Amino acid sequence: MREADSVDVTEDITRFYQPELARVIAKQRLSEMMVMLRLQRASGEMLEHQPGQFLQISLPGYGEAPISFCSSPTRTESFELCVAAVGNLSEAMHELRPGDFVGIRGPYGKGFPLEDLRGRDVLCIAGGIGLAPLRSLINYVADRRAEFGRMILVYGARKPSERLFKDDLANWDAREDFETLYTVDEADEGWTGRTGVATVPLRDEVEIDPTRTTASVVGPPVMYRYVAAELLAKGMAEDDILFSLERRFKCGMGKCGHCQLNDLYVCQDGPVFRYTQLIGRSEAIEVWAPEDERQ
Amino acid sequence: MAAELLMTPYAMDRFMGRLIAEGPVMGPRDRRVQPGFVKFEWLSSADELVLEYTTTTIPPKKAFFPPRQPLFEFELSEPPTITAVQEATPFTLVGVHPCDLAGLSMLDDAYAREPAEACWPAARARARVIGVDCLPDEYCFCFAMNTCNSREGADLFLTPIARGYLVEVLTEAGEEMLRLSDVEDAEDEDRSQAQAFRRDKGNRLSASIDASPEEFAEILETQELGELWREIAGRCYSCGSCNTTCPTCFCFDINDEFDLGLTGGQRVRTWDSCQLQEFALVAGGHNFRRIRWQRVRHRWHRKFLYLYRTFGRPYCTGCGRCSRACTADINIVDVSNEVIARARGRV
Numbered sequence: 001m002r003e004a005d006s007v008d009v010t011e012d013i014t015r016f017y018q019p020e021l022a023r024v025i026a027k028q029r030l031s032e033m034m035v036m037l038r039l040q041r042a043s044g045e046m047l048e049h050q051p052g053q054f055l056q057i058s059l060p061g062y063g064e065a066p067i068s069f070c071s072s073p074t075r076t077e078s079f080e081l082c083v084a085a086v087g088n089l090s091e092a093m094h095e096l097r098p099g100d101f102v103g104i105r106g107p108y109g110k111g112f113p114l115e116d117l118r119g120r121d122v123l124c125i126a127g128g129i130g131l132a133p134l135r136s137l138i139n140y141v142a143d144r145r146a147e148f149g150r151m152i153l154v155y156g157a158r159k160p161s162e163r164l165f166k167d168d169l170a171n172w173d174a175r176e177d178f179e180t181l182y183t184v185d186e187a188d189e190g191w192t193g194r195t196g197v198a199t200v201p202l203r204d205e206v207e208i209d210p211t212r213t214t215a216s217v218v219g220p221p222v223m224y225r226y227v228a229a230e231l232l233a234k235g236m237a238e239d240d241i242l243f244s245l246e247r248r249f250k251c252g253m254g255k256c257g258h259c260q261l262n263d264l265y266v267c268q269d270g271p272v273f274r275y276t277q278l279i280g281r282s283e284a285i286e287v288w289a290p291e292d293e294r295q
Numbered sequence: 296m297a298a299e300l301l302m303t304p305y306a307m308d309r310f311m312g313r314l315i316a317e318g319p320v321m322g323p324r325d326r327r328v329q330p331g332f333v334k335f336e337w338l339s340s341a342d343e344l345v346l347e348y349t350t351t352t353i354p355p356k357k358a359f360f361p362p363r364q365p366l367f368e369f370e371l372s373e374p375p376t377i378t379a380v381q382e383a384t385p386f387t388l389v390g391v392h393p394c395d396l397a398g399l400s401m402l403d404d405a406y407a408r409e410p411a412e413a414c415w416p417a418a419r420a421r422a423r424v425i426g427v428d429c430l431p432d433e434y435c436f437c438f439a440m441n442t443c444n445s446r447e448g449a450d451l452f453l454t455p456i457a458r459g460y461l462v463e464v465l466t467e468a469g470e471e472m473l474r475l476s477d478v479e480d481a482e483d484e485d486r487s488q489a490q491a492f493r494r495d496k497g498n499r500l501s502a503s504i505d506a507s508p509e510e511f512a513e514i515l516e517t518q519e520l521g522e523l524w525r526e527i528a529g530r531c532y533s534c535g536s537c538n539t540t541c542p543t544c545f546c547f548d549i550n551d552e553f554d555l556g557l558t559g560g561q562r563v564r565t566w567d568s569c570q571l572q573e574f575a576l577v578a579g580g581h582n583f584r585r586i587r588w589q590r591v592r593h594r595w596h597r598k599f600l601y602l603y604r605t606f607g608r609p610y611c612t613g614c615g616r617c618s619r620a621c622t623a624d625i626n627i628v629d630v631s632n633e634v635i636a637r638a639r640g641r642v
Contacts, residue, residue: 016413017366017549017562021374042374060369060377061560063551086578101374221581247577250549253410257546257569260593261583263601268410283575283583283593 016253019058019103024096025078030164033084034129035094036070039102040078047104049073051136052111052244052272056252057081058103059096062089066249068271069107070132070165072139082132082164108252109271112137112216112242121149121212125227127156127198127219131164133244134218138172145177152179152206156198156219160184160191181205199226203233210235216272218244224285228275241275245284298470300478301485303459310476311341314387317475321358322389323348338389346390347455349432350614354542355395356402358388359418362539362566366414366549370559380561382418387472389425394435394612396426396449397442398542404606405545414564419448423468426452427460428492434615436502436628442612443496456488502628506635508599508609514638515600521588523637527630528588530623535568537594537617537625543602543610544568569593595634 021042028036041047049055049069058064071080083093096102122141126134134153141148153172157163163184173180181201183194194201198219215236217227224243231241247259247266259266262281269277278284302310314320315338323333324343333348335355353362365380391399399419406415426449437443446452450469453460461481464470504511538544548567553560567574570591575584584590602610611627618626 015379016410017564018377018379058551058562060371060375060562061551061553061557064549064562084578103375103377220579221577221583247575250547251412253412254408255406255412255545256548257567258548258574260569260575260597260601262596263604283589 016251017105019056019064019105021101022104024098024100024102026098027096030082030166031162033086033162034082034164035085036080036082036165037093037096037102038071038078038080039104041104042101046076047079047107049079049107050111050114051140052133053107053109054249054252054267054271055079055081055104055106056108056249057083057093058105059089059092060103062092064103064105064250065089066108066247066252066267068133068136068244068246070135072136072143074140074143082129084129106252108249109267110269112244112272114140117214117216118147119149120214121152121208123150123152123154123206123208123213123215125154125198125202125215125217125219127223128158128162129164130218130220130223130244131155131157132218134216135165135168137216139168142172142175142178149212150179150208151177152181152208154181154183154198154202154206156183156185158185160188179206197226198223199230202227203230206234208234208236210237210240214240214242216242216244221245221285228285238275238279242272243275243278243285244272245270247271298464299481299486299489300462300464300473301456301458301460301481302453302462302476302478305459306477307346307460308341311338311344311389313475314389314472315339315341319384319386320389321355321386322346323351335388335390344389346427346453346460347429348390349429350392350435350616350619352540352616352620354398354540354614354616355388355391356399356542356545358386358422359399359415360402360545360547360566364414364564365561366564368559368561369551382421385421385423387423387425389427391424391426391449392429392614393426393445394437394440394442394614395542396424396447397440397445398612398614399424400445400447401543401602401606401608401610401612402545403448405543405602405610408605423450423472424448425450425469425472428452428454428489428496430496431500432615433502434618434626434628435500435613436504436615437613438497438500439503439628440609440611440613443500444493454489454492456485456492458485461485461489502615504628504635505632508603511609511631511635512600512603514635515596518634518638518641520592520634520637523634524588524592527625528586528591530625531570531587531591532623533570533572533587533590534622535570536620536622537627538568538570539566540616540620542612542614542616543598546574569597595630599631 022039026038067081187195249267250256254265254268326332370376406412450466452463
């Protein structure tokens with residue numbers, strides 16, 4: 001067989017899949033399950049991201065996973081990701097030390113629409129580790145406080161020991177210009193705050209002007225429908241309710257199919273959606289009743 | 296009208312021999328241990344090529360999107376090094392049926408949608424494609440999917456006739472390829488035999504979808520057919536064979552594989568299947584298509600509703616591979632027509 005001529009491959013055809021290197025510059029344990037990694041691109045260049053966007057982070061040999069940014073883009077020298085130890089990759093990431101390298105691709109997806117939020121009251125509702133992506137937005141508001149109206153945070157964690165970003169929570173709570181309502185499902189001996197799910201303080205204690213308010217909601221799927229009901233009961237329009245959805249993105253560019261939500265690709269069309277976009281789409285936030293679980 | 300030429304069986308044999316001598320050629324040939332079953336494979340000699348075949352189990356998309364494809368190699372040095380795996384050798388893909396030409400074209404569109412994927416078009420750019428016309432079996436419904444006369448992406452297209460093959464020259468690359476061949480001018484009789492072949496093909500196609508693509512999409516969009524999906528899912532094993540044999544499925548997974556030395560390895564892209572339960576699993580164990588009927592419905596919605604709306608045609612070529620491959624005898628034509636019949640029965 002004659003040696004075939006090569007096609008001139010001037011562009012790198014696997015560039016979409018190839019990570020660039022980033023370095024761990026700090027690691028902080030947030031809870032038994034969660035660590036926060038502070039990272040910097042190996043190139044030293046800034047990584048421009050929007051609150052609500054995500055990054056593909058990888059360790060060669062362990063694989064790659066999507067993680068939302070938990071730092072605000074106003075803090076430009078580095079960026080932060082929160083990693084829950086749930087599998088081989090994330091457990092290996094828990095073992096990382098400052099100076100270690102990771103692979104990154106991104107940022108990907110549509111984040112919180114900052115231009116639409118500017119000038120409005122910002123109501124954030126976080127459940128569990130949903131606080132991580134919202135921290136990016138909340139600290140953005142904190143750093144550009146004059147550009148936004150009221151800043152209200154309702155945060156529910158399962159247990160006091162699972163609360164994330166305790167320093168941030170205390171800082172936000174201490175600010176005159178932040179309204180914070182924290183709750184836990186199960187109190188322990190040291191807990192003096194609210195107990196119960198986040199929808200209770202949202203219903204009973206939060207008064208808003210629904211025409212001036214945009215709600216940003218991140219939490220476990222089961223939370224969305226209940227939070228949506230409370231927000232609608234307060235007179236909010238569906239278009240002013242933002243949900244950030246989590247899916248297991250493999251590519252981040254609307255091809256691999258893993259994040260399909262009916263006809264949408266969460267990695268491209270989201271992960272932050274207006275509630276209006278999700279109404280009528282059965283694979284967005286529906287929770288299937290037990291009688292439906294028969295197969 | 297593209298130029299039409301005649302290639303005799305003898306000339307075809309010589310042409311394929313020269314193509315194979317020039318560079319890699321993939322085409323339909325008998326499975327070595329299972330003659331009569333044809334698969335797309337690299338050809339080592341012209342006599343391996345089987346140009347008249349009904350279908351293959353795996354569609355020719357695998358020439359451009361292999362079931363397992365290394366994306367890059369890594370070494371666990373400090374810092375880790377990453378080296379792209381780039382295939383650059385041109386090749387020829389021979390013996391592609393019209394429905395499969397349409398399938399390749401659908402994947403061109405799917406992967407080109409912004410942000411465009413780059414591996415697929417790079418592999419397509421390396422290849423010349425020679426199509427060939429075929430006669431259907433009882434699973435084929437390419438007429439209903441409007442792919443039975445597709446020439447999309449083909450450089451040359453062959454139609455079997457008495458004197459050999461009528462050759463349609465469709466591109467400059469196709470014309471260039473013919474420098475390796477001994478073609479003659481076609482005569483009117485050759486052309487009318489090719490027309491007769493196409494008529495015969497159309498007449499043999501009995502399976503059909505009972506609604507237009509638009510009406511079918513509207514039915515899927517507006518009708519809640521949970522009971523029907525549950526009935527079909529009651530027979531489905533969620534094996535994913537319908538996905539792996541589909542010429543328009545393009546979902547994939549990405550995983551890392553270590554070398555045996557554990558100092559390096561590869562990141563590998565593999566075909567994936569939306570019928571497998573873990574496909575739509577998300578963090579915290581949540582799964583929006585955990586139940587089988589949701590996954591079965593998703594497959595129909597994706598082919599005939601979502602991608603139809605995005606790209607303007609159903610993402611089904613009518614090749615019938617999923618029906619042939621289904622161990623539970625779930626037939627895509629029968630199910631689609633049952634959906635249509637029930638929806639119409641309600642109105």
